[in-house]
Amino acid sequence: MSSAMSSAMSRPMLPFAARAEGLVGSVIDSSTSLLHRQQHDIVRFAMGSPAVEAVPSAVLRQIGVTALGPGAADAYDYAATEGDPPLREALLAALRGTSDETTADRLTITSGGMQGLDLFCKIFIDPGDLVVVESPTYTNGSATALSYGAHLLEVPVDREGMQVDAMAQLVEEAGRTPKAIYTIPTFQNPSGATLSLARRHRLLELARSWGSMVIDDDPYGLLRFAGDPLPTLRELGAGDPLVFAVRTFSKIVAPGLRVGWVDSAPELQQLLINARQAMDTCTNLPAQRLLTGFLTGGHLDDHLVAQRAEYRRRKEAMHRALREHFGDIARWTDPEGGFFLWVTLENGVNTTELFEVALAEGVAFIPGAAFSPSGRFTDALRLCFASTGPERTLEGIARLRRAVDIVAGGSR
């Protein structure tokens, strides 16, 4: 054993693959672990988790008593790679009549939405390929593209979502067309912005003219609490094999289940199955059975109605708190659904520096720079309004202001 040790010590470095350099990790996910380790009281605006009270744990447990009991021991076996047939059927039925209605030959169950992105990149991204991302964007998604060697092109977002004309301009300047356009069109993470209908059409038009794939990542679309619904990119691009839609149960039911789905061209289904079999075999079956019970029991619609009302209330509470404590030094977005607000400070405080001070004051958020592969947005921060109730939100925003004042006052 000691000879093995010394042999190890004398070796300077492990034989990493070139792509290991692109494994940048996620500030967002790592904050979960960081927060788990904190001992003091912290108001958590950091993670994109549904409210603990909003998770239908009582219903899920009740379903589990039957679906995961001794009479259903097969619920612990390997699942079919493309998804457990009863869940596939229940999901197709649940989506009927929605903007995400689809067919069995287009549907693949995944281990959460992130795996949809991983599958896409594994199948489509060659090292050096150009991938358009929103700026700010959900950097877990862009990190997946980076992990396969993509080059990223950041396109600014405004109140109407990605600035599609700016994208056309930036692509022209880049001198080559993108392999893929990665967008979160509805209640975008982190800005909360929604891509307008005109821009949705224009984005698809440009993608077709370039032969670029469109990754339509839409985890929040069903959580609209204001304004009029828009058709998803998936619906607008129906039948176009360039549109690859990534969906998840994480925000509408529970993230810990790790179940999502991909809606993509039928010609991709076998390749998706092949790719999954070289990744993780299949999605965990107990979670699939719980979701099947949730869907066939008719719980989803009522659950969504309750969630929407609650998240509206929470967004409004956060707006009130921001007006009270940040009216003089910041502006913020007004999303019509989803989980997130984007706050821009106008007093020169760097939000990356703010993070630790805020943690000490008892409030957590994600700094703006975490949403840009190139580290933009050091004056901004993302707040999740979904996880905390109104009173707690007011307290958290007051703490955040104290932290901002500490940093601004240079008392540290």
Added chain:
Amino acid sequence: MSSAMSSAMSRPMLPFAARAEGLVGSVIDSSTSLLHRQQHDIVRFAMGSPAVEAVPSAVLRQIGVTALGPGAADAYDYAATEGDPPLREALLAALRGTSDETTADRLTITSGGMQGLDLFCKIFIDPGDLVVVESPTYTNGSATALSYGAHLLEVPVDREGMQVDAMAQLVEEAGRTPKAIYTIPTFQNPSGATLSLARRHRLLELARSWGSMVIDDDPYGLLRFAGDPLPTLRELGAGDPLVFAVRTFSKIVAPGLRVGWVDSAPELQQLLINARQAMDTCTNLPAQRLLTGFLTGGHLDDHLVAQRAEYRRRKEAMHRALREHFGDIARWTDPEGGFFLWVTLENGVNTTELFEVALAEGVAFIPGAAFSPSGRFTDALRLCFASTGPERTLEGIARLRRAVDIVAGGSR
């Protein structure tokens, strides 16, 4: 919509990545879906699943009533990427004193053993890298290496596992050293062979001299029902960063939970976390909580004792059935644990052709060629003895003989 359709139709091909060609899929996994679609009675020797009766579903359900109930709504939230702290702690305790004893800085929870292989390849395999695999091997593992562009070098297996001297010879002939050696050292899948102690030492020695990583994939080691235990490669190579150990709860508790772990050099842990965050965020938390309850409740030891006794009985039943029905035309291996027997037919029947006839006769197996990236072993087949009880096994082997006779008689 119709314009999108016609636009799609006129497009000849999607812009696949070069690696998409390496997404070969898994005959083993696909047979799950195939078997799910069969309407008639089939004796299933195909999958590597624990016996349904051996899955501790009653215990798991009981644990779930508390661990997944309304008092534990956080069980449905995102988990820490490196694994839920209570599971990590319970697992470290459960491994204490075993050949797989390890420390927190070496332990990463994964979504099953396959994800351990995916993580390894993502971090270490460059396109064109040479990877040694056993022949026959678990081709899901080799498929993962292929999906990252590896070239495979097949090294024959005999009664004592991989022929390590043959590996040295083949590597010399290849004219370059392998980036990695992929081995299932104990009750190998599919042969059932166990790598001898002398060969374990020799394999590690060669790996060190070449600077090659060793993937120690050992899902069955705790299921020994005969012979004396051997130290794992992980133990023999303790402290050597070249040894990357992949483990899973799939065979010892239940595959549907999709929980495994990796034991690797501490310097890799952050990179593993980064890679996971670009793959699927984290492992499903309800399953981690069920396993935590299973371990802390002290169920694992009793469960393993019962499983070993039952699998021994089942292996012996399959041997008896083979002697009765195949004594004149085949030879087979005699594993000291695990799930699989490897049968070689000596009458010239091609087992790939045999598959469909056998299915029609009501018995399923995996053809030998599915265990070789280059399609060797068309005279062999893998039988899982773990999933079926003795009487059912006897019936299944009788059906298999009828199928062999049909193919041999050319009546089809």
